[in-house]
Amino acid sequence: MTKCRICYQTKAEWPENSLDDHLLESHATDETSIRAVYSDRYERLFENGAPVETDDETDADSEAESGSELGPLDDGGFDSSVSDDLLDDTYGKKWYMIGVGGAGNNIMDAILLRKSTLERNNEDRSLVWRGGLAGYGMLNTNIAELEQTYYAQELKEYSRNDLLPNAIIGFGKHDYSGMGRRWDNGEKVVRADFEDGNPFRERWDMDPQHIRDAQAIMFVHSVTKGTGCGSTPALAEHVREEVLSDDYVIDKAILSSVVIPSAEDKFGGRARTNGAVGLARMSQTADAIIPFNNERLQDVQGDVKPRIDGIERYNPPQYTELNKPLVAFLEAFTMSSTPQIIDQxxxxxxxxxxxxxxxxxxxxxxxxxxxxxxxxxxxxxxxxxxxxxxxxxxxxxxxxxxxxxxxxxxxxxxxxxxxxxxxxxxxxxxxxxxxxxxxxxxxxxxxxxxxxxxxxxxxxxxxxxxxxxxxxxxxxxxxxxxxxxxxxxxxxxxxLEAMYEHAKKLKEEGNSRQAESLRDIWHLVDPLFSCLGRENMA
Amino acid sequence: MATGRDTQLPLAAWGLAGVPILATFVQTTLAVAETTLGSAGLSGVQDAIRSVAVFDAAAILMWQSPGLVSGLFVLIAGAWAAQGVAQFGRHNRDVTFAAAGLVSVLFFALFFGVYFPMFGSDVPLVQVLGFFAVPVVASGAAVGSALGHDWDEKVVEEKSAELAAVASDLDRKREAFEEAYRRRIGDLDALADIAPNGVERARERRREFRERCDGLESDVAAAGRGSADQLRAEASSLASRVESLDPETEVGRIEDDLRERVASGVRTTYGTVQCWSRYDRSYELVNLPSRFRDVEIQAFDTAVHVGRIDEAFLSRLDEGADLETVAQAVGEVDDHVGRIEAYVGQYESSFAERADAAGSDIETVETKCDRFEGRVADRLSELVVEGRDGDLPSVRGVRERLDSGRDALHDCRFDEAERAAEEAAEDASEAVTLVEFLWSVVGTIDHRGERVSLPASVDPTAIERLRPAFEREYGVEFRVADGALELTYRERAGETEPGDESEGGSESGVGGEVAAHERGEADVRTESDGQVERARPEEVIDSVLFVFRELKTAGRATDGDHAEIQTGELPESVATPAVLTQIRRFGQRQTDVLETLDVQENAPPGFIELVPKEGTSVEAAADALHERYREQYG
CATH class of the missing domain: 3.30.1330.20 (Tubulin/FtsZ, C-terminal domain)
Structure with a gap:
């Protein structure tokens, strides 16, 4: 059903016949909101900042449009066409998902392959993703990793030249071979992107309106390497500031699904330091962080292992099985507020x-x-x-x-x-x-x-x-x-405590550039880690 | 169709041929009738004719054999007239050409037979040649008229009639074929199952005959649209091809072939009537109730045992029963077999549903058993997978029950099969519950839980069988009480460590406890409200670490030379005697970073004071305590 994205009332609650009429009658004085939310209608409805008279043709068009959005409700019941309208409309869907970095791209691929698997097998569960995913995007600093994704090869059929503008972080700012585990570099290239404009609007294959339509934005990434750790927090900041509306009293939710190094991880110090920094930086902008451990994913996979056809082709072999329970978790999270899938x-x-x-x-x-x-x-x-x-x-x-x-x-x-x-x-x-x-x-x-x-x-x-x-x-x-x-x-x-302790030790005892970088941002790292555990609850 | 203009020229040619013919005919007739132009008052004309030397000589020659000449002239005139009638009246091409030919032959016979002596006479040669030109011109005109006539319209008319007859014949034969096919072979669907190749072949041959008819029909239609020449060329060929069609013989051949194949199919299909299950096994149909064992075949007006259906069919085929009756019988038998299949199918579905559930459950059990470790995994595998204890549900037991159930199912002992499937499903479900329960017990042990509710479907005997393995693997004692599994950890009583093979831990409890105290790492034992409370260092780790963090924070307020907190500032759950005792004990051993770590006697309530070693800050000392405690007990 058509819903006004300014007052959040549905068509049934307006006295007007069409969305155009409603905008003109109820929100004509709020021309700024209409321009921001309904840029496509604004040019039609306003001239030199003043509302234009709607003629019959416009009304007819609007009615036809609203009719198609409403679907055949005459029978009064839940109708599959209504459901289709809901499913195909990005507004109100649970997530806009953005996979950042190599791990993020892999997990995003696994999600998209899961969606494709369910749809190809005509499983009812495909509605979970169809009704829950408002959109998705892939971002990376490594063109080779992007090229290997299902997203690039199958869904978008992007060549390298297509990927550069559509999915590369730091276009024209580096050689597209990754950030070498340097979180500070990952952040720099994002900042550089936004100094030149707003790549969400101008370049990346993500529709800012769809991002705004979703209930929440979910970043999927890891915090062990440079892009996922360094770029994602900066991206989240820019999404918050430059993509989402700053008029909201309550900000739109930003979540982060993040793969963290485990306490026993043998990645070494860099991964732990990156983990501490990445999580802490992310926790500044995001509302919630869902951390995943590969070791734990390994342990549970026998219990929760959804079918994902083709994942072996696109995910590195060591992650094909690990990503399955992660996808299952996110699928359950998605279905938790997708009423279209409820058995009527x-x-x-x-x-x-x-x-x-x-x-x-x-x-x-x-x-x-x-x-x-x-x-x-x-x-x-x-x-x-x-x-x-x-x-x-x-x-x-x-x-x-x-x-x-x-x-x-x-x-x-x-x-x-x-x-x-x-x-x-x-x-x-x-x-x-x-x-x-x-x-x-x-x-x-x-x-x-x-x-x-x-x-x-x-x-x-x-x-x-x-x-x-x-x-x-x-x-x-x-x-x-x-x-x-x-x-x-x-x-x-x-x-997390192991990461924190490691980073803290480095900060306190290190004499390297990495330690110095840590000291510079330590005031941002501490708050997250001092809130974990019941003793830190108010 | 010939136009008026097309007709005029042949008519003129024919008329031109008639001029000398009629002229000579009249003249000869008059001469023979002894009537001359002179006696008719036309002596002037006669004289004028006779004045031409060639005509005079011709008259003389005629009178040498007047009968022959007059007869030939009559014949020529008659042939010429016949040509005219045939060509223009009856449009008969053959008669026309015959008459024109006759005119020419007779004319030349007359002139060369009667008038040839003119050559050598004293008649001027020019006149003789001119006289002999008359038969040439007349014959040419007559034949030319016949040749120039438009004969196609007539040909088309005739051949079209022929083609219509051919088409009609074709339709008749086609209908005859279809009628014979229906009568002698009939609907083949019922026979398709027992003689698929025969039915396919019969259908193919029927299709071929129809295609031949269709081909002929289209050829007739194409010929009808062709030119007269094509019509002439193809009409007879088409008639011959249609004539070669023999519907009865063709249907006979089809029937004979099909009958042979049906007999073969009957032997194959009904030699042994079988119903196959989804398990790729056949049912013992002889064990079915009598209403399924005997088949009522109304088409043969008899009832036969399911084991003798083929005999009934073969004898009827030998006796020449028509295929339609055979097909009807096949349908009846198939219906009966269908009823048998439906009857056994409902039991099979019911069995399969339970068996599938049981099969899925035992797969789950096997998968989950693989997750356990050490002795528990081995013992669980023995009991729950291999089924070494016959009293407990096991994967092996479920498989055996399912196997025996499948045997009973295919022997048509359905009640027995259903019971076996139910029992297998129940056992498998219980095995799943048992394994999931035990897995939750492992998790509980990992988290040092002390009580797990025992599901009603878990047999305490199974717990008892697994108890020794758990005790050895995890150092924990089981006790089933009040519908729950109570866990007691041996370390608490200073008993055997996990993995210790020795049993009888309760006997070594006191000694173990004393030994533990002597190591300075013993459990904390306090009394509260007359009840003895115990707490192991790891049980109170969070509280102890919390206190250390609080001391660190408190140290910042005292310039780092000491830290002090009141137990009242701590959460009640933290400021317990057990926690405070553990802090005191632990602090006494950290002399490298601490000067003192005092906990007021009988606290709570009371204070905790930390004084770091000289050269060490409160913060560093608290951090060291925190880290060491966590490493040691975390």
Whole structure:
């Protein structure tokens, strides 16, 4: 249904017949907003800053247009054509995803291949991505990595010459062979891009309007190398400042799905330093960060391994399996607020609890302690879990097993659940299984299990703030098993602490240029790492 | 069609030929009738004619054989007249040419037979040549008239009629073929399953006959659109080709071939009536209820046992039963087999649904068992995969049940098959639950949990069987109580370390505890409300580290020479006797960075004071404590 992006009212709520009429009647005095939001209509509706009279032809056009957007609603029910309109409209979809750097490109490729796999097999689940993905883009400083992607080879059929303007960071500013693990270089090339203009508008293959249409922007990257670590935070800043509207009272959400080096990582010091810097820098601009450990992804892949045809061709062999649970997690996150996919025949009591992106992290922002010395309020760390139960019928003890396995074994990054500030959970599965689970969700049994002493340990709080657990449930008719998806807020994470400790040692004891660079930005690194763990909750 | 202009020229030529013919005919007739021009009052004319030497000589010669001359002239005149009638009246090309030929032959016979003596007489040669030019001109005109006549219209008319007859004959033969085919062969669909090649061949030959007819039909149509010459050339050929079509013989050949193949098919298909399952095995149909064992074949007016269907068919084929009846019988038998398949199919679907679920579950069990490590993995594999304990659900047991269920299914012992599938599915489901439960126990052990709810479907016997392996692998004791698995960690009681092969840990508990205390790393033991509380260093790690961080922060407010915090400033969960005791113990051993780390006696409530070693800041000392504690117990 047509929705005004200025007042957020749907067509049913306007007195006017068409969007053009509505803009002229209700927002004519707010010409600036119309020009910003509806640049395509502005030229038609305004002349020298004043509204023009709409003639019959315009009305007819508008009616025809609105009619097509509405679809055949005469029968009064949920109609597939309406669904198609919703699915094809970028407005209100969950994500605009941007894969940055080599790892980001690979993960973005895996997501696009997953979408393609579902669509090619006519699986109902394809609606998750069709209805959840407002758009996507790939950015990198390494042309060779870009050239090897599914995005470049199959989806866009880009040649090297096409990729340079459409997907390269720092066009004309370097030799397109990557940033050599230097985060500072990664940042410099982004800054250079924006000094020359706004590449989102002028060059990159991403429509700023589509970015604005999405509920949230998701950056997918790693923080071990130069581009993902150095370029992504700068990109996020520029998206915030130059792409998204600065008129909003509440900013549009920016999230980061980031692959971090693990505590036992043998990458060496550079990776850990980059990780600390990259995460800290990202946490300045992003609202939430979802960290993933490759080791943890390796451990859980047997449980959560979606089918992704062709991933072997485009992802490096060592990441083909690791990226699958990551994609599964993001797919579940995407379906959490994609109402188009809900089974309309299921009973309402167990189908309607979707949540929006902001629901997953906004409640946490209030729990930060007031600290006037802190440079900024860091992004919320959303520690990911995705468990699966193959039990034919789940009772209370079965749910407990599911929760234990999800929180103890199926953590997609390394963290201690008992130190989290709370969490958002989504339990979903086929109707017949959800029918038996739903009572346990409704009577808070599941909440009690998750909040138990060994899990989130909600009783262990020292301050006035509580440990909140939000649980939603959904019927996904085409699944066989029950899944528990969750994000735990700001838990202590050994891998992050290891990165922090390493970077801190380098900062304090190092005599290198890298150490000096670290010292320059240490005031930005500290706030994020001082917020992890329950003891740092207000 | 010939136009008026086309007709005028041949008519003029024919008329030109008639001038000398009629003139000489009249003159000869008059002469023979002894009537001369003179007696008719035309003596002047006669004299004028006779004054020409050649005519005079001709008259003399005529009177030498007047009968012959007059007869020839009559014949010539008659032939000329016949040509005119045939050519212009009846449009008969053959008669026209025959008459024109006759005119020429007779004319030349007359002139060279009767008048040839003129040559050598004293008649001037010019006149003789002129006289002999008369038959040449007349013959030429008569033949030329016939040649110049437009005969095509007539040819087309005639040949079109012939072609219409050919087309009609073709339609008749085609209908005859179709009628014979319907009568003797009929609908082949019912036979397609038992004699697919025969049916295909019959259809192909029927198609070929039709194509021949269609080809002839299009050739007839094409010939009808052709020129008269083409019509003349092709009409008879087409008639001959149509004549060669023999519908009855063709249908007979098709029938004979099909009958042979049907007999072969019957032997193959019904020699042993079988229903095949999705498991690529056939059912023992003789074990079915009698309503499925005996087949009522109304087309043959008989009922036969499923094992003797082929005999019934072959005898009927030998007796010459028409194929339509055979096809009807085939349909009835197939319907019966279909009913059998539906009957067994419902049991098969039900079985397969459960078997598939069980199969999927045991795959899950095998996959999940691979995740366990060490002794637990080995023991689990023995019990849950290999099924060494017959009382517990196992992958092997499920597979055996499914195998026996499949055997029962194909023996048509459906109740038994269903029971086996149900039991297999239940066992597989229980095995999944058991493995998932045990996996959650491993996670719980990793996180030092103490109690895990025991699902109702998990047999405590299984837990008992696995207990020793868990105890050795993880150093934990199991106890099932109140519907839950209670975990007790041996380190707490100073018992065997994980991996220790010795058992009977409870006996060594006291000694172990004492030993641990002597190492200075023992669990903290405190009393609260009369109850003994225990806490291992790693259990209180977060609280201890929290206190160290608080000390570091407090140190900044005292210029770095010492740090002090009140337990009241700490969260209640942190400021516990166990945590404070552990801090005191730990601090006593860090003499390289600490001067003292005092915890007030009987705290909480009380204070904690840190005094760093000379030359060391509070911050560095607190960091060192933090790092060391985390490394040691984290």
């Amino acid at each position: 025949d299921a009973t309402m009591s167990i189908q309607g609890e979707v949540f929006d992106v902001s629901d997953s992290f906004r409640p946490v922002e209030d729990k930060y302690p007031l600290d006037l010395d802190r440079e900024y309020t860091p992004a919320v760390i959303l520690a990911p879990v995705l468990g699966r139960s193959r039990d034919a019928s789940l009772d209370k003890s079965g749910l407990e097993i599911l929760v234990r396995n999800a929180l103890f074994h199926n953590k997609l990054s390394d963290f201690d659940p008992t130190t989290a500030w709370g969490g958002t959970f989504l339990i979903y599965g086929p109707e017949e299984k959800m029918e038996s689970i739903s009572p346990y969700v409704n009577d808070n049994t599941l909440r009690e299990i998750i909040g138990g002493e060994e899990m989130l340990d909600v009783g262990d709080v020292s301050g006035a703030e509580s440990i909140d657990i939000h649980i939603s449930q959904m019927v996904i008719p085409y699944l066989d098993d029950v899944y528990l998806w969750g994000t735990l807020w700001n838990p202590r994470m050994p891998s």
